[in-house]
Amino acid sequence: MTTTAVRATARERAGSLPGAWRLGLLRGGLEIKQFFRQREQVVFTFSFPVVFLFLFASIFHDDVRGSGVTASQLYVPAMMASGIMSTSFQSLGISIAVERDEKVLRRLRGTPMPPTAYFLGKIWLVLFTGVLETAILLFAGTVFYDVHLPADPGRWFDFAWIFVLGLTACALLGIAISSVPKSAKSASSVVVLPFLVLQFISGVYISIGTIPGWMLDIGALFPLKWLCQGLRGVFLPDSARVLEQAGSWEFGRIALVLAAWCAGGLALCLLTFRWKNRREG
Numbered sequence: 001m002t003t004t005a006v007r008a009t010a011r012e013r014a015g016s017l018p019g020a021w022r023l024g025l026l027r028g029g030l031e032i033k034q035f036f037r038q039r040e041q042v043v044f045t046f047s048f049p050v051v052f053l054f055l056f057a058s059i060f061h062d063d064v065r066g067s068g069v070t071a072s073q074l075y076v077p078a079m080m081a082s083g084i085m086s087t088s089f090q091s092l093g094i095s096i097a098v099e100r101d102e103k104v105l106r107r108l109r110g111t112p113m114p115p116t117a118y119f120l121g122k123i124w125l126v127l128f129t130g131v132l133e134t135a136i137l138l139f140a141g142t143v144f145y146d147v148h149l150p151a152d153p154g155r156w157f158d159f160a161w162i163f164v165l166g167l168t169a170c171a172l173l174g175i176a177i178s179s180v181p182k183s184a185k186s187a188s189s190v191v192v193l194p195f196l197v198l199q200f201i202s203g204v205y206i207s208i209g210t211i212p213g214w215m216l217d218i219g220a221l222f223p224l225k226w227l228c229q230g231l232r233g234v235f236l237p238d239s240a241r242v243l244e245q246a247g248s249w250e251f252g253r254i255a256l257v258l259a260a261w262c263a264g265g266l267a268l269c270l271l272t273f274r275w276k277n278r279r280e281g
Contacts, residue, residue, distance in 0.1 A: 023117035028124025035125060045091070046133055049083040050140060056205065057145055064207075068239035071207070076141030077231035078204045083133040084163065085170045085224055088126040090195050092174030096122070097187035100178070100277055109275040119175070126171050134163065138235075147235055155234050158251060162230035165258035169223040172265025179272045203228045208245055216245055223261045230254045 018026070036042055056079075057072035064071055099105050108118055141147035150156055174191075181187040199205055201215040202225035208216065219225040232240065233249030241248050 020114040020116040021120065023113055024120025025124065027113075027117050027121025028128075031121045031125040032128055035129065045087060045129065046136060049079045049086060049133065049137060052082075052205075053079040053137060053140060054144075064240075064243065066239075067243050068237050070145070072145045073141075073147055073236060074207065074232070074240075074243075076137065076145055076147045077235050078228050080134050080137045080141075081166070081202075081224060081227040081231050082199055082204045083137055084130050084167055084227060085195065085198075087129040087133050088167050088170035089174040089177070090191055091126060091129070092122055092171055093177045093191035094187045096175060096178035097181040097191075098184040100274070101181075101184035101187075103277075105275045122175070123168075123171060126167060126174075130163070130167050141235070150234060158230070159234045162227065162234065162254065162258070165255065165262060166223055166227040166230070169258050169261035169265055170227075172262060172269055173223070176265060176268035176272055179274055183277075198222055198224045201225075208243060220245075220257075223258055226254045226257045230258075 053075055057075045060071040060075070062071055063069075064074065096105070105118075109115070138147075138149075142149060150159070177191055177194075178187075181190045198219060201211060201219035202222070203211070203219070204224070211219075216225075229244060229249065230251065232244075233251060233254075244250070
């Protein structure tokens with residue numbers, strides 16, 4: 001067979017392969033199946049925010065003066081935001097670092113599958129788990145803590161773009177931070193610590209009004225604070241706006257910050273992502 005024939009055959013085979021979007025969807029289905037096969041991970045992922053919601057909402061349940069809401073109601077959107085970041089930032093940051101250390105990424109890179117399909121598969125995974133986590137927390141909030149679902153379609157529109165932008169920003173940051181751990185053993189420590197700190201200074205565990213201003217300023221640099229604030233604006237009455245640092249929901253600023261983090265997270269991914277471990281060169 002001549003060189004020309006070989007090249008023509010290769011082009012025909014490449015042309016017969018599914019596109020990146022199709023492969024990404026198939027990869028996403030595989031990622032979801034693999035996720036649910038690890039029962040311990042499934043239980044931990046979905047139970048952790050719910051357990052913390054029950055704990056904090058049971059301990060702090062009094063009315064918050066001048067806001068028209070209870071402390072337990074404040075925890076519902078905060079835990080929803082934390083759950084979104086947990087299923088995206090924390091999940092991807094750890095899992096990709098482990099796959100890199102175990103040379104899974106290196107083997108995938110050597111296949112005909114486009115690199116885009118791998119990342120699309122991860123996005124489908126975090127979208128699926130993020131929606132499921134949010135639904136579970138919202139169900140718990142409406143049933144046990146008297147959180148009312150919005151009657152205004154505009155609020156549901158706000159919820160949709162806040163969810164999509166927040167999940168995308170956190171997922172991209174998770175992919176970017178996955179390049180920081182030197183091994184799979186250190187991945188949990190590298191990813192969980194900043195996530196834990198952000199939860200304390202972004203209004204997840206502690207009310208905005210009791211957090212020192214300088215901590216709030218640091219938290220405002222990251223998407224979790226704005227994700228919490230946006231979800232409070234969707235699911236809490238307008239009377240609760242007085243509890244925010246600016247005294248309003250600031251939906252416009254939330255959109256700008258989350259969109260900026262989507263762009264910045266994408267840039268970080270392009271600059272830092274590696275298919276091989278550092279010690280492999």
